[in-house]
Amino acid sequence: MTGVPAALRTAVDAAKERVAALHAELPRWELVVWTAGNVSERVPNPDGEDLLVIKPSGVAYEDITAEAMVVCDLAGNLVEGDRSPSSDTAAHAYVYANMPDVGGVVHTHSTYATAWAARGEEIPCVLTMMADEFGGPVPVGPFAVIGDDSIGHGIVETLRESRSPAVLMRNHGPFTIGKDGRSAVKAAVMCEEVARTVHIARQLGQPLPIEQSHIDSLYDRYQNVYGQH
Numbered sequence: 001m002t003g004v005p006a007a008l009r010t011a012v013d014a015a016k017e018r019v020a021a022l023h024a025e026l027p028r029w030e031l032v033v034w035t036a037g038n039v040s041e042r043v044p045n046p047d048g049e050d051l052l053v054i055k056p057s058g059v060a061y062e063d064i065t066a067e068a069m070v071v072c073d074l075a076g077n078l079v080e081g082d083r084s085p086s087s088d089t090a091a092h093a094y095v096y097a098n099m100p101d102v103g104g105v106v107h108t109h110s111t112y113a114t115a116w117a118a119r120g121e122e123i124p125c126v127l128t129m130m131a132d133e134f135g136g137p138v139p140v141g142p143f144a145v146i147g148d149d150s151i152g153h154g155i156v157e158t159l160r161e162s163r164s165p166a167v168l169m170r171n172h173g174p175f176t177i178g179k180d181g182r183s184a185v186k187a188a189v190m191c192e193e194v195a196r197t198v199h200i201a202r203q204l205g206q207p208l209p210i211e212q213s214h215i216d217s218l219y220d221r222y223q224n225v226y227g228q229h
């Protein structure tokens with residue numbers, strides 16, 4: 001694709017604004033240090049291939065503006081922008097290409113979630129907040145190299161089998177998905193929170209499991225009843 005199709009101009013520019021603003025949420029919620037995390041959003045294309053908006057690689061969060069965002073196709077190729085896309089672009093693109101309902105993807109190296117990833121251990125579902133947001137444990141994905149779509153394969157393989165919008169990629173850190181970028185950022189915030197709480201609970205003793213029937217009803221209530229509809 002040579003450039004953003006004219007029909008997608010407005011949608012791409014709006015996504016750039018949202019994605020730039022969402023990057024500011026990562027340091028605000030203390031999910032990243034330096035430049036170590038990224039947010040993207042899908043731009044649906046009713047007449048052809050969808051696009052994604054993501055940050056350029058290695059840019060400080062305070063320098064991230066809508067104008068600085070880059071646009072890629074779902075093979076990870078640069079479509080618009082004058083900087084190299086995030087090193088995780090191929091992973092984000094693979095998720096969009098293989099999970100049609102996903103509209104936002106986030107990656108961080110938030111401390112507690114990444115500590116669980118370093119151990120290759122799923123976070124057990126021992127909190128109502130986990131049942132609400134994740135519908136069960138937060139699963140672990142395989143080790144995968146950075147830079148191609150290997151991480152994307154690991155994310156898709158793992159999350160297809162799970163209700164969780166978060167996966168702990170082994171030895172790496174959390175990747176989260178959502179219907180849009182904001183939902184994926186929320187999942188990243190919640191993932192770090194439950195990783196921290198369950199870690200602390202384990203320092204105190206053995207956390208108590210929640211019965212599957214209760215997990216199911218908590219998940220259903222939070223996903224379908226909680227909040228404003």
Ligand SMILES: O=C(CO)[C@@H](O)[C@H](O)COP(=O)(O)O
Nearest residue numbers: 035036037038057058086087
């Ligand atoms: O996980 C990694 C590298 O280990 C990346 O997520 C970086 O931490 C952020 O990369 P850019 O998005 O700035 O390329």
